[in-house]
Amino acid sequence: MGRTKEFDEASVLKKMMLTFWQNGFANTSIKDLENASGLSSGSLYNCYGGKDELFAAVIVHYMNCVVDPRMDACLRSKDALDGLKTYLRETMEPGNKSRYLGCLIMNAHLNARQLPTSARNLINRCQRQIDQTIENAVFRAQKDGQISQKTDSSILARQISLMLSGRVLRREYSSGDQSAQQEFDASLALLNDKACIF
């Protein structure tokens, strides 16, 4: 039934994902994607249809390969609080990469106006999933006695989400090893000492 594809779709998606992740949607050109993937524009348009659909495919790939495993680990963790802290650390810390890229989903929020509507809806759905994971972890930690009963866990979850978004937004501003670490510590501090906010 015709010629077979020569490239590995997962590996190509990963390379394009990194490009979008670093540069954002509007600041990534088809030429960039050609260079990153090694494919020509003809192939890209043949496979995905256009930049918008390509971006959507990248987001799905990002969720599958990056976010979902983290969320699963968080939800399945025996120790709810530890699971949440691990999730935050993985999302907030630069890790072994030379540059902290933030979160592809959250990065997209600020440029939401430049995004095609379909991508915007997709992004929002993913963000809601992330927020709910955080909320679930906080609820479970409170039920397990790791967070004081006096704490309003809905508010605490919202605070955590906000700080996570804030750290992502500020990644280019406070990118020194020190300030990045301090912001991460400040976020975690909310969860210490049984989070006796109320």
Place this chain on the structure above:
Amino acid sequence: MGRTKEFDEASVLKKMMLTFWQNGFANTSIKDLENASGLSSGSLYNCYGGKDELFAAVIVHYMNCVVDPRMDACLRSKDALDGLKTYLRETMEPGNKSRYLGCLIMNAHLNARQLPTSARNLINRCQRQIDQTIENAVFRAQKDGQISQKTDSSILARQISLMLSGRVLRREYSSGDQSAQQEFDASLALLNDKACIF
């Protein structure tokens, strides 16, 4: 000494400020600025030199007209905690505008890579000023007994800054009246009950 300027520079800067504020640097074209200001590109280039310098002038104008008054009011407020809360409310709440625009300075962080270096440095300097204002307010509130002595005020200030950035980042995502309000309330909750975090 030649013909005098026909337009009011402050009013022109304000119109361009709103355009940059809504669309960001990269997504604002010279044509947009022509339409917004009513001037032709010739005049714009004659007065400011180019898009980069124009953006810098807009940032200075934004600081002078929007941020500085807020920071001054916060620092001069008799009640330190009230002053800080007012500052947060003004920056986080949509107010009377139809759409919440976030903060021009913070908006620029996520697109920092697209900005000219001069603008990036300017933005960072402004952000540092904002962070210090928040920190000063927290310190003063603690000295005045409004925040528990057990609280690590540096960490609390960082948390506040992070939430502020987070709210700005998420403005298009959680833009419903309800979730925006809830995020604002969650940020303020840190300052309630004498902020007995530690």
Place this chain on the structure above:
DNA sequence: CCTATTTTGGAGAGATCGTTTTACTAAGGG
């Protein structure tokens, strides 16, 4: 081998971008 089908790569259309230039009008001061 043949043919239908798909992939691939490159050229280029068509649009928009920031910027410069040109030609022209308008207004102030000597």
Place this chain on the structure above:
DNA sequence: CCCTTAGTAAAACGATCTCTCCAAAATAGG
């Protein structure tokens, strides 16, 4: 009247962008 500065409108520049098109290449089934 001249000179300088301020302003508009338009054209053109080279660069870059998304996307289309088409011929060549490769591979499946008959």
